[in-house]
Amino acid sequence: MRFSKRTNWNLAENDFTRAVREVRASGVEVLDLTVSNPTACGFAYDSEALLGPLSDSRALVYEPEALGMVRAREAVAGYYREHRTEVGVERVCLTTSTSEAYSFLFRLLCDPGDEVLIARPSYPLFEFLAELDDVKLVEYPLLYDAGWHVDFYALEAAVTAKTKAVVVVHPNNPTGNFASAKESAALQEFCARRGLALIVDEVFLDYALEGVEARSFAAETCEALTFVLSGLSKVCGLPQMKVSWIVAGGPGVGDAMARLEVIADTFLSMNAPMQFALPQWLAGRGAMQREIRERVRANLAVLDARLAGTQANRLVMDAGWAAVVRVPRHGGFVEEAMERGVLVQPGEFYGLPEGRVVLSLLTPVEIWARGLERLPVG
Ligand SMILES: Cc1ncc(COP(=O)(O)O)c(C=O)c1O
Numbered sequence: 001m002r003f004s005k006r007t008n009w010n011l012a013e014n015d016f017t018r019a020v021r022e023v024r025a026s027g028v029e030v031l032d033l034t035v036s037n038p039t040a041c042g043f044a045y046d047s048e049a050l051l052g053p054l055s056d057s058r059a060l061v062y063e064p065e066a067l068g069m070v071r072a073r074e075a076v077a078g079y080y081r082e083h084r085t086e087v088g089v090e091r092v093c094l095t096t097s098t099s100e101a102y103s104f105l106f107r108l109l110c111d112p113g114d115e116v117l118i119a120r121p122s123y124p125l126f127e128f129l130a131e132l133d134d135v136k137l138v139e140y141p142l143l144y145d146a147g148w149h150v151d152f153y154a155l156e157a158a159v160t161a162k163t164k165a166v167v168v169v170h171p172n173n174p175t176g177n178f179a180s181a182k183e184s185a186a187l188q189e190f191c192a193r194r195g196l197a198l199i200v201d202e203v204f205l206d207y208a209l210e211g212v213e214a215r216s217f218a219a220e221t222c223e224a225l226t227f228v229l230s231g232l233s234k235v236c237g238l239p240q241m242k243v244s245w246i247v248a249g250g251p252g253v254g255d256a257m258a259r260l261e262v263i264a265d266t267f268l269s270m271n272a273p274m275q276f277a278l279p280q281w282l283a284g285r286g287a288m289q290r291e292i293r294e295r296v297r298a299n300l301a302v303l304d305a306r307l308a309g310t311q312a313n314r315l316v317m318d319a320g321w322a323a324v325v326r327v328p329r330h331g332g333f334v335e336e337a338m339e340r341g342v343l344v345q346p347g348e349f350y351g352l353p354e355g356r357v358v359l360s361l362l363t364p365v366e367i368w369a370r371g372l373e374r375l376p377v378g
Helices: 015-026 047-055 068-080 098-109 125-132 154-156 181-196 253-267 271-285 287-307 333-340 365-374
Strands: 092-095 113-120 134-145 149-151 163-169 196-203 225-232 244-249 321-326 356-362
Touching: 015 333, 047 098, 047 271, 068 092, 068 244, 068 271, 092 098, 092 253, 098 125, 098 163, 098 196, 098 225, 098 244, 098 253, 125 134, 149 181, 154 181, 163 181, 181 196, 244 253, 271 287, 287 321, 287 365, 333 356
Parallel strands: 113 134, 113 163, 163 196, 196 225
Antiparallel strands: 092 244, 134 149, 225 244, 321 356
């Protein structure tokens, strides 16, 4: 069989995955500082409150609505109202994941071979998403200088006749930086001037560190056609429920929604029980968000205490579930940690320079403290 070129992936196990498998099989106690699946981090999920809303008998009737049920989209609008912005339901499209939302937008905006600009460092999922939709990702660098900043000269240089959109992850994963108010305005102007769409991934918006202001791009005046993405996997810590959304705004929004509706109608991927449950899940998100924020706060305090006086340091962050640590050595740090039974992620996975590792701040507190103690940070 001759499969499509886009599926010519190298499916061989990489060195890191092999090393993790071997250390787990060796029987030594493994302290995993990379767990980012919130349902596997010891948080208290209220099973009645979460599973009860799934038994709404109205879900027995199939009434497909391409963009999602109005009551479910109203719940999303309610979420933005709490972020001090009015979003009309006609601008909301529900999807089964943020990944699906990206795919819908790539199909809306790009012909095969078209280009989308994406920050580096960033989350590695995008490469696969783009490849599956025959879209080419072109990177623009984020620069680190007591915080992360968009390199607008490099962004400008990356634009070609094939560029269709700029992706901004706000706050970014794993670097945890928000686009500042100045950067947001500059990005809007940059895209508007060139007829590009702005895709803003806000899945971690609600996890700003204390004292940091989180502004949704949905609350800004959109000079460019703008798509804000978010969903339950982070907003409620419920990745298994598979509910996300796109909120569109700016010039051409009516046309964009009409076309998105056809894309969504082709799949009708949202199921009814989840849409009936969505308003209750969103309304109850406060408890889970508080638990997660408290975990992040406590783990950051332990991390900073551990790194004080060592040759390693934590990079500045505004928000999110990950910490980037600059470690004393370039090669061999991840391997040496693994020999001591501690798992950390190489920064290279995210396009970070050498000598950076990524840790998940959702790690259960006791594992976190013991794992950090064993890290070879000098
Ligand atoms: C920045 C970012 N966007 C999107 C996703 C995927 O979210 P979903 O589970 O909704 O597809 C992740 C997952 O970690 C992420 O970090």
